[in-house]
Amino acid sequence: MSTLQQSTPEELTSAAKRARDQLDAQAYETVQWHFHPSTGCPFWLEKAKSLKFDPLKEVNNFDDLKKFDLFEDEWLRGGPVRRWVPKAYADKPIYVFETGGTTGIPKSRIAIEDFRVDYSLFSNTLPDEYFPHGANWLMLGPSGPRRLRLAVEHLCQHRGGICFCIDLDPRWVIKLIKKGWMEHLEEYKKHCIDQAITILTAGHDVRCMFTTPKLLESLAMELEKRGTTIREMGITGIFSGGTEFTPQWTRFATEEYLEGVYMTPTYGNTLMGLACSKPVTAAEGYKISYYAPQPRAVLEIVDFNDPHKVVGYGETGRVKLTTLTKEFFVPGFLERDEGERERPYIKYPWDGVSGVRPFHELAEATTVGVY
Amino acid sequence: MLNIPILRWGKPYESLETDDVKHFLTGEPIAKVSQANGGLLQRDMRKAANARKVLRDIPIEDLIERVKKAGELYLNATLPLGDGTQSPDDFAHMQSASTGLPEHMCKANMAKNFFVLSHMDQMLDALTRGLNLNILSNGFGVENRGVVVSFQAQAPAVGLVLPSNSPGVHTLWLPVIPMQIGLVLKPGPQEPWTPYRMTAAFTEAGIPAEAISIYPGGPDVGAAVLASCDRSMIFGGTPTVERYKGNPKVQAHGPGFSKILLGDDVVDDWEKYVDLMADSIYLNSGRGCINCSGIWASRHTKEIAAAIAKKIGPVPVLPPEDPKAGLAAFTIPGAAQAIWNQIAAGLKEDGVTDMTSEYGARLEEKERCAYLRPTIVHCKSPSNTLAKAEYMYPFASVVECPQDKMLESIGPTLVCTALTNDPKFQSDLTDATHIDRLNIGPIPTIKLDWLQPHEGNIVEFLFRARAYQVPEERLAAMR
Numbered sequence: 069m070s071t072l073q074q075s076t077p078e079e080l081t082s083a084a085k086r087a088r089d090q091l092d093a094q095a096y097e098t099v100q101w102h103f104h105p106s107t108g109c110p111f112w113l114e115k116a117k118s119l120k121f122d123p124l125k126e127v128n129n130f131d132d133l134k135k136f137d138l139f140e141d142e143w144l145r146g147g148p149v150r151r152w153v154p155k156a157y158a159d160k161p162i163y164v165f166e167t168g169g170t171t172g173i174p175k176s177r178i179a180i181e182d183f184r185v186d187y188s189l190f191s192n193t194l195p196d197e198y199f200p201h202g203a204n205w206l207m208l209g210p211s212g213p214r215r216l217r218l219a220v221e222h223l224c225q226h227r228g229g230i231c232f233c234i235d236l237d238p239r240w241v242i243k244l245i246k247k248g249w250m251e252h253l254e255e256y257k258k259h260c261i262d263q264a265i266t267i268l269t270a271g272h273d274v275r276c277m278f279t280t281p282k283l284l285e286s287l288a289m290e291l292e293k294r295g296t297t298i299r300e301m302g303i304t305g306i307f308s309g310g311t312e313f314t315p316q317w318t319r320f321a322t323e324e325y326l327e328g329v330y331m332t333p334t335y336g337n338t339l340m341g342l343a344c345s346k347p348v349t350a351a352e353g354y355k356i357s358y359y360a361p362q363p364r365a366v367l368e369i370v371d372f373n374d375p376h377k378v379v380g381y382g383e384t385g386r387v388k389l390t391t392l393t394k395e396f397f398v399p400g401f402l403e404r405d406e407g408e409r410e411r412p413y414i415k416y417p418w419d420g421v422s423g424v425r426p427f428h429e430l431a432e433a434t435t436v437g438v439y
Numbered sequence: 440m441l442n443i444p445i446l447r448w449g450k451p452y453e454s455l456e457t458d459d460v461k462h463f464l465t466g467e468p469i470a471k472v473s474q475a476n477g478g479l480l481q482r483d484m485r486k487a488a489n490a491r492k493v494l495r496d497i498p499i500e501d502l503i504e505r506v507k508k509a510g511e512l513y514l515n516a517t518l519p520l521g522d523g524t525q526s527p528d529d530f531a532h533m534q535s536a537s538t539g540l541p542e543h544m545c546k547a548n549m550a551k552n553f554f555v556l557s558h559m560d561q562m563l564d565a566l567t568r569g570l571n572l573n574i575l576s577n578g579f580g581v582e583n584r585g586v587v588v589s590f591q592a593q594a595p596a597v598g599l600v601l602p603s604n605s606p607g608v609h610t611l612w613l614p615v616i617p618m619q620i621g622l623v624l625k626p627g628p629q630e631p632w633t634p635y636r637m638t639a640a641f642t643e644a645g646i647p648a649e650a651i652s653i654y655p656g657g658p659d660v661g662a663a664v665l666a667s668c669d670r671s672m673i674f675g676g677t678p679t680v681e682r683y684k685g686n687p688k689v690q691a692h693g694p695g696f697s698k699i700l701l702g703d704d705v706v707d708d709w710e711k712y713v714d715l716m717a718d719s720i721y722l723n724s725g726r727g728c729i730n731c732s733g734i735w736a737s738r739h740t741k742e743i744a745a746a747i748a749k750k751i752g753p754v755p756v757l758p759p760e761d762p763k764a765g766l767a768a769f770t771i772p773g774a775a776q777a778i779w780n781q782i783a784a785g786l787k788e789d790g791v792t793d794m795t796s797e798y799g800a801r802l803e804e805k806e807r808c809a810y811l812r813p814t815i816v817h818c819k820s821p822s823n824t825l826a827k828a829e830y831m832y833p834f835a836s837v838v839e840c841p842q843d844k845m846l847e848s849i850g851p852t853l854v855c856t857a858l859t860n861d862p863k864f865q866s867d868l869t870d871a872t873h874i875d876r877l878n879i880g881p882i883p884t885i886k887l888d889w890l891q892p893h894e895g896n897i898v899e900f901l902f903r904a905r906a907y908q909v910p911e912e913r914l915a916a917m918r
Contacts, residue, residue: 250662320478320479
């Protein structure tokens with residue numbers, strides 16, 4: 069029986085109301101913070117001059133955020149990166165995380181504590197049975213100026229472990245695919261898997277992993293060639309992510325590679341935190357539904373032609389993201405993904421999204437690398 | 440509606456992801472086809488050696504008999520398909536409904552596949568040049584002339600990334616099973632029918648189900664076939680062929696650019712060959728790589744083009760079930776329009792004339808599909824863009840070119856029918872390495888002798904001839 073069925077409609081309605089109140093408060097506070105001269109960042113303070121409304125007076129709840137135009141991720145390309153740092157945090161140590169950048173200038177996002185907060189919250193959703201406290205982790209994913217790399221390391225440290233990482237340049241992977249150098253791609257993948265297996269067989273007692281579907285498959289196949297398995301390597305829990313995380317792939321991995329190793333899919337990117345999934349079960353056809361870490365971030369499924377109109381439950385639309393933290397404010401950004409709107413449930417009493425896949429109008433131009 | 444599973448070495452596997460194969464005219468779903476993921480295929484390939492093992496347990500002579508029986512079943516029997524069954528008429532109807540090919544052409548392709556299966560012994564005898572087939576089984580043996588030979592299988596199973604648009608290509612892989620090599624088939628999205636029906640016929644005829652896998656799916660599945668099989672065939676456009684050029688593991692089949700060349704010695708009698716030229720362009724809706732897309736001659740080209748245009752230009756669009764239908768529909772949205780736009784751009788060049796324009800519009804758009812009616816273009820020069828174009832419908836350019844410039848101008852040519860009695864021209868044609876199949880004399884490009892290799896000998900692709908030495912006493916025992 070799912071958690072959804074364990075709550076009464078009244079409990080769910082009440083939880084949803086509380087969540088909505090929190091979200092409205094967070095929207096108000098976040099706008100106050102980013103647009104107040106004493107705390108806000110240069111980008112939004114400058115932007116305020118061209119707005120036809122006063123965000124400090126006219127944004128009182130989440131719905132009021134619709135007064136802003138959609139966030140354009142192109143604004144994140146190039147410097148000066150300090151224009152994104154809130155004045156109140158000017159003296160804090162600042163990280164910069166990048167996304168894209170295979171060719172041209174990558175998009176940059178500043179961070180101070182957000183990634184730690186997001187992943188500490190995510191940590192609370194991991195079952196200790198499979199992700200034991202004190203266990204060491206392997207980060208089998210992208211290295212370099214990536215939020216994910218530091219975030220996974222923090223997650224591991226937060227749970228009392230030490231995180232091992234590999235070198236993996238996702239921009240080179242995309243270049244290899246675009247050039248059609250498939251043999252080089254294969255060799256690079258082997259190079260990454262070799263690094264992972266070296267760590268797993270070096271006596272470090274690694275029990276948990278982050279990896280992507282493609283790398284998980286490659287690791288499992290290589291281990292099998294060597295006469296062993298992910299489980300036999302001592303791994304008990306895997307946290308993974310990416311739009312390739314389809315129900316069929318999850319079923320395939322669960323039935324044929326994991327031998328009872330727990331795997332949880334997630335959805336996220338540099339602009340938002342981490343959307344967790346409802347437990348994925350064979351009984352529900354391995355359906356994957358993600359829920360954003362509200363009130364810090366919100367996922368809405370909107371009409372393809374009207375980004376302010378949320379589609380009905382079960383209907384398909386484009387994923388729209390809103391980020392509401394003191395470090396970073398994104399008042400509605402259209403993701404490169406689409407999916408179906410999911411109903412709230414008691415653990416996450418707000419909308420979710422299932423069937424996440426590349427937005428159909430952009431899908432052909434999207435090169436899926438290691439993710 | 441039929442539900443069609445993935446076949447993993449004969450075992451059905453229902454995927455959580457499915458693709459609806461739809462009727463191109465009505466949009467009505469005909470079948471729900473399970474979609475594989477690349478990893479599933481790669482994982483199964485660990486067991487590929489078993490496919491060859493189970494086939495090697497059956498002597499090749501027996502396999503040939505079973506394949507012949509399969510041919511009859513494929514042509515005449517109602518066979519299992521997914522959670523239902525399929526009669527021969529159902530097959531032709533379904534294939535037509537999803538590919539746009541008229542039903543009578545689907546039936547003609549069935550007859551072609553049947554012919555290949557029912558003549559498998561002769562085909563293998565021709566392709567192996569009379570080799571004792573047990574040598575393929577054992578990997579070595581003594582030939583009739585007393586010499587030790589070895590043919591080593593290069594893969595336990597061959598991968599095939601099949602197209603949607605040309606059901607005729609299936610003849611190429613039919614000899615694989617009797618050579619005791621397994622099959623890994625990735626059907627084209629609109630044409631799952633032949634791989635599944637052929638597999639059902641093989642199984643009913645006693646071919647071990649464990650020897651065949653079918654993985655419908657997206658591009659990642661095609662990539663997985665090529666990455667996981669030591670020998671694969673792929674069907675695609677020129678970029679696909681270029682990409683795998685020189686890769687010994689992959690045989691890429693692309694456009695044919697097949698042509699008819701009229702030598703100076705016969706060109707004044709061109710009227711004798713109009714039917715042959717029109718048939719080569721038009722039959723099977725001009726879809727095959729063996730359909731003629733270029734007629735080359737030094738003179739009379741405009742008259743030749745006009746005569747062919749008069750013959751096939753008026754061909755109308757007819758419903759797919761009409762036995763007189765000669766044209767296949769383009770079922771992928773926008774495909775026919777894109778092709779016509781390319782042709783229209785080419786027609787703007789100096790010296791290029793659409794000889795079929797007087798027979799009405801070439802592009803006919805319907806609600807869910809579009810047709811292109813036969814198009815004959817006259818090109819004053821081989822340098823015209825359309826002189827070497829090939830499209831998936833009855834399209835041909837009639838190109839004016841001096842005979843002594845033809846071979847350097849025609850480019851890669853899968854089938855070349857040369858109408859000439861000039862020994863020097865015949866000799867030059869025989870030596871031309873950019874011509875694959877050469878017909879000297881009035882043979883339509885589409886008339887294939889199945890006892891001849893097609894785009895490389897499949898035996899040489901799957902088996903490597905190599906040295907194999909044994910002491911004299913052992914050799915004596917082998918004799």
